[in-house]
Amino acid sequence: MASDTAPTGSVTDRAASLDPIASEPPSPRMPAGISDDVLDIVFRQARTPSRWSDAPVPQAVLHTLYDLVKLGPTSGNCSPARLVFLESRDSRERLRPALSSGNVEATLAAPVTVIVAQDPLFYEQLPRLYPQAEARSWFAADLGLADETAFRNATLQGGYLILAARLLGLAAWPMSGFDAAKVDEMFLSGQGWRSNFLINLGYADELPDTPRAPRLTFDEACLLL
Numbered sequence: 001m002a003s004d005t006a007p008t009g010s011v012t013d014r015a016a017s018l019d020p021i022a023s024e025p026p027s028p029r030m031p032a033g034i035s036d037d038v039l040d041i042v043f044r045q046a047r048t049p050s051r052w053s054d055a056p057v058p059q060a061v062l063h064t065l066y067d068l069v070k071l072g073p074t075s076g077n078c079s080p081a082r083l084v085f086l087e088s089r090d091s092r093e094r095l096r097p098a099l100s101s102g103n104v105e106a107t108l109a110a111p112v113t114v115i116v117a118q119d120p121l122f123y124e125q126l127p128r129l130y131p132q133a134e135a136r137s138w139f140a141a142d143l144g145l146a147d148e149t150a151f152r153n154a155t156l157q158g159g160y161l162i163l164a165a166r167l168l169g170l171a172a173w174p175m176s177g178f179d180a181a182k183v184d185e186m187f188l189s190g191q192g193w194r195s196n197f198l199i200n201l202g203y204a205d206e207l208p209d210t211p212r213a214p215r216l217t218f219d220e221a222c223l224l225l
């Protein structure tokens with residue numbers, strides 16, 4: 001659709017114009033006041049920060065963050081992500097030897113670093129999380145499927161975390177530049193979880209003054225079949 005014909009107004013207006021189900025009156029629990037600003041906050045203006053403010057991230061905010069992340073969809077509600085919040089400078093110092101050199105400074109300066117991990121035995125929770133089927137046995141009998149499912153869904157949950165953090169006013173700096181085996185050994189061996197990626201979290205003092213790197217256009221990245 002050409003941009004001059006794109007619908008305007010709130011996100012709910014747009015949803016209503018596209019989706020006949022959404023054109024029904026919103027239920028009382030549906031956020032009616034969502035505006036285009038939300039898209040700016042989460043996508044258009046959000047950047048990976050260049051400097052953190054000194055403001056700490058209260059534990060209550062981390063709880064709120066998790067309470068949003070856990071609601072994002074996962075296949076069969078499998079919820080394999082496990083999060084380790086490194087709040088103290090000491091804990092991030094312990095992380096230092098596992099970090100790529102380019103990630104050390106930003107990580108030590110960040111108020112919190114999250115290890116986004118997955119539990120390879122996530123399926124043990126399925127009798128509670130997905131009681132409508134015998135889902136535990138699908139994965140217990142096929143560890144390749146279990147690993148693929150854990151990785152896919154925990155990665156998604158890490159993505160939900162980035163977007164939820166932005167909505168809570170935080171900035172997020174994801175990182176894959178680290179030694180996963182070291183992180184697993186140093187931080188996750190007790191639980192048997194496996195690290196997927198890291199996210200520095202905090203309040204941004206400064207966003208980069210360099211323009212955002214280009215993205216692929218719709219025509220380059222998408223097919224309409």
Ligand SMILES: Cc1cc2nc3c(=O)[nH]c(=O)nc-3n(C[C@H](O)[C@H](O)[C@H](O)COP(=O)(O)O)c2cc1C
Nearest residue numbers: 046047048102103173174175176177178197212213
């Ligand atoms: C999975 C993932 C891994 C990343 N790894 C690193 C990293 O190791 N070091 C780093 O400085 N930035 C890392 N980034 C940050 C990206 O380079 C940055 O978010 C991206 O360039 C978008 O920048 P923008 O938010 O300014 O548009 C990573 C981002 C993602 C999503």
